[in-house]
Amino acid sequence: MSGHARLSLAAGAILVLALLCAGCISVNGGDASYRNRSVIVQxxxxxxxxxxxxxxxxxxxxxxxxxxxxIAEAPATIRDGETDVAVPVDLEPGTYKLYIYVLSDGERKTAVISDIAV
Incomplete structure (x- = not known):
């Protein structure tokens, strides 16, 4: 493959990646917390x-x-910017690893692992 073809392929891949990330949903792992018997996910x-x-x-x-x-889940409507979502779950005092998934139309949009102490 010529250098020009590789450059075109790389540029195309970057364009596709940019289009896929437009309008992305993300979860910041450091922003999960526990209060009022719910895991709060930003x-x-x-x-x-x-x-x-x-x-x-x-x-x-x-x-x-x-x-x-x-294992618990909650529906949410998220808007442009940051939204806090409360997922009701009763946790006893202790240390937990949280596996957080955001699903839309049955498809995983994003996932993150977060550690918390209750």
């Missing part, structure tokens, strides 16, 4: 408002082992 949306489902799998960390403790 979602950033850089596109049109969207109806999503936020799913949280909470794994309890104890004695160097990780075990699924609870």
């Amino acid at each position: 979602i950033t949306n850089t596109g049109e408002p969207a109806n999503v489902t936020v799913q949280v799998t909470a794994c309890r960390i104890q004695d160097l082992h990780q075990q699924v403790y609870a």
Whole structure:
């Protein structure tokens, strides 16, 4: 493949990536917290408002082992910018690893892992 063809291919790949990321939904892993018997997830949306489902799998960390403790989800409407979504889940005091998924139309839009202490 010639250098010109490789450059064109690279430019095309960058353009496709830019188009795919336009209007992206993301979750900042450092922004998950626990209060009022809910996991609070901060979602950033850089596109049109969207109806999503936020799913949280909470794994309890104890004695160097990780075990699924609870799985919960909540529907949410996210707007352009940041939206806090509360996912009701009853966690006992302890250390947890949270697997957070944002789903839209049955498709995973983003995922993040976050550690919290309750």
